[in-house]
Amino acid sequence: MTASISDHLLAWYDAHARELPWRLPPGTPLPDDPAWPYRVWLSEVMLQQTTVAAVKPYFEKFTRVWPTVEALAAASDEDVMAAWAGLGYYSRARNLLKCAREVVARGGFPGEEAELRKLPGLGDYTAAAIAAIAFGRRAVVVDANVERVVARLFAIDDPLPGVRKAIRGAADAITPDAHAGDFAQAMMDLGAQTCTTRSPRCLLCPLRGDCRALAQGQPERLPVKPAKKAVPQRRGTAFWITRKGGTQVWLVTRPADGMLGGMRALPDDGWSAQANGSGEAPLPGQWHDLGAVRHGFTHAKLTLEVRALETAYIPPGEGQWWPVSDIDAAGLATLFAKAARLALAATG
Missing domain, CATH: 3.90.79.10 (Nucleoside Triphosphate Pyrophosphohydrolase)
Structure with missing residues (x-):
């Protein structure tokens, strides 16, 4: 099952990968360019709790004004906060500057997931995504899209958030050693385009033959979410x-x-x-x-x-x-x- 999942998904990604301004086409060798991990990091920070459509113009503006991490680190707090206005979750912008300055001080982005996790504003998901996409390291990358795909694939029906450890373990079991960045982005794209929250397009899914939730006839009910609390x-x-x-x-x-x-x-x-x-x-x-x-x-x-x-x-x-x-x-x-x-x- 594990080999077929990664093979089928990567083949699907070759044909269906989203074209995004911070991505390489599937199968492209990693560029020998210090600006590459900067672009991956910037996009991943911007994408936290924000849609791809909302992020695109901000990413293009930031990389035009500050094309390298050194340029961003030298920018004023006021200019960066103003450029971020409208993207929301403003602690991300404050951490963006802190992180850029720390990266410059240490001479560049580290490639190891554990070291990336030590940088300001980088949690488990972001550190794993950068390690896989920017540096080609094997890392278990689990965002909300991947969480949904894995919960359905393995029919993990315990409720969130307590089940996240089990979901991560299942994601680890299907993550290949090679093509780490493509696999991580393929999982994200599958969740965003096919294995959607409502009305998943199961007939178009490359993993439908392995999906236990589909076999049970109830993919939409997973993952099980906790009851919503009243918002004050x-x-x-x-x-x-x-x-x-x-x-x-x-x-x-x-x-x-x-x-x-x-x-x-x-x-x-x-x-x-x-x-x-x-x-x-x-x-x-x-x-x-x-x-x-x-x-x-x-x-x-x-x-x-x-x-x-x-x-x-x-x-x-x-x-x-x-x-x-x-x-x-x-x-x-x-x-x-x-x-x-x-x-x-x-x-x-």
Whole structure:
């Protein structure tokens, strides 16, 4: 069974591999180019909890502006965070810079999975993916797509997350010693294109003859997911503070260790995933209610009211006046970009 799985899957991948800007065609020798592991690493970090379609333009922008890990390591935190704006999960961008600087300090990316795991922001999956794809090392690469394929292939029906050790063990059993990068990417593509969460295309699957869940007639029920927990609802307020006839708006940089850390934003009332905001305005004055925007985070859903004030005073704390006409270039996190669009529409 093991040999047939890897052989069938690699043959399928030769014909059906997705063309992605960070990939080599199937069977291509690894390039002798220090920029290659950089591109693999960058793509894998960007793809964490994000779709391929969303990542493509960001990957192309980053590799155009910072074509090497040395260029990225030398970039300012502010520029990188602004370039990342809209991609979400902003701790990834902070770790991206930390990792780039550490890689440069050590003279390049390590090829060993254990050493890769020591770098900032690299967990088991990312380290294994880079080891396999960038360096051709045998590594057991298990993301959500692979998890689904393996659970169905072996009919592993215990619920997540406790069953992940068993899934990894089964994935290890079918991972070949050669063609590690192609095999890892083939498993990802199979899960993304064929062995999908709903309505899997089993008749087109190269592994259908080995799939125990298909033989049992219930592939869609695997993997068994835990019951969803209720997501708390939070409320907060963002403040659109302008001066000079509304041509400049006051922006702040959020604390590095909090939600949306290190990103430019509108001032707010201290809301978090754990608590509602205070509603307290940072300045006295005749505030105007502009409406609200809604945004979902991993651990909470937020309704953010937007209030506006034009003032001659400088708001308290650190910040900067930013041209309202150039607000799209500020690199606001998606939540605050929504708030800014609402404010612009309301104050026009």
